[in-house]
Amino acid sequence: MSAVDELVATMARLRGPGGCPWDAQQTHRSLVTHLLEEAHELVEAIEAEGPDGQGADPHAPADDAHLVEELGDVLLQVVFHAEIARAEGRFDLDDVARRLTEKLRSRHPHVFGDVEVSGADEVVANWDALKRAEKAERTSALDGIPASLPALALAAKTMSRARRAGLALPAEPEAAATDEAALGRELLALVRGADARGLDAERALRAATRALADDLRAQERTAG
The missing domain is CATH 1.10.20 (Histone, subunit A)
Known part of the structure; x- marks a missing residue:
């Protein structure tokens, strides 16, 4: 039995008769928070390795054990969702893998x-x-962008899609940061200023991105 087959069998046992009561009562919707948390923990493990596959200390080796663990936790979410669907007679992990390969x-x-x-x-x-x-x-280049993305990721995805579709974007500021370190400081300063004024930077950027998306969709309708 391969390691993946053993994982699938373990998940089925956990959700089956005599298994774990908590696992048995989970649904696709109840697992959403866990999926997000595990994805963020994986990102943290990856970024802790630094750009060269090394830790925050450039002389420290990459923590492969940590990365393997966090990748496993994300894989668990995929296997968990597939097992829920299999038990309901809808699809299984093989179907997920087959569709991905296609x-x-x-x-x-x-x-x-x-x-x-x-x-x-x-x-x-x-x-x-x-x-x-x-x-x-889909009727727009912006269709399919998850609205639940964090505000910065949502804004970046929206503008990336618009740029690749040839849509006009707002002009860039003249004094734009030229590297990620400077950009990080600029963003941090913006958030600090918003906090000092009692403003919600996340909500503000999300609202601005929605307004931008409305303008871009209007461009598409006019062009069409």
Whole structure:
């Protein structure tokens, strides 16, 4: 039995008769908070390694054991959701893996087909085109962006999609930061200023991003 098969069997045992009462009562919705927490813990473990795969101390080795543990916790969420669905007769982990493999193969025709690409930028462009073709029901380049993303990620995703779709974005400030360290300080200063004035920076950015998205969708309607 492979390690993955053993994991699936363990999850089924936990949710089956005589298993764990807590595991047995979980639903897709009840696990959402845990999925978010585990994803954030994985991000923390990755970022703790630093840009060169090293820890905060450049002389310290990367903590592979920590990364393996956090990857496992995220994998558990996938297996947990798949087991809930399997018990309901809907799909199982094999179906999830099979659909993912199909997507990877169809989105990489330069690897699994006869399409030639000149570099990573063309790969991204092809990916976007294939995704649009697969999701023809979408009417906007902004469709499919999760509204639950943190405000900064939501703003970045919205502007990235708009830029790739050729939509006009607000002009950048003249004195923009030129590296991530300077950008971090600018963002921190903005949040500090907002807090001093009793303003909610997260809510403010989310509202501004919604307004931007409305403007971008209006551009698409006009262009269409």
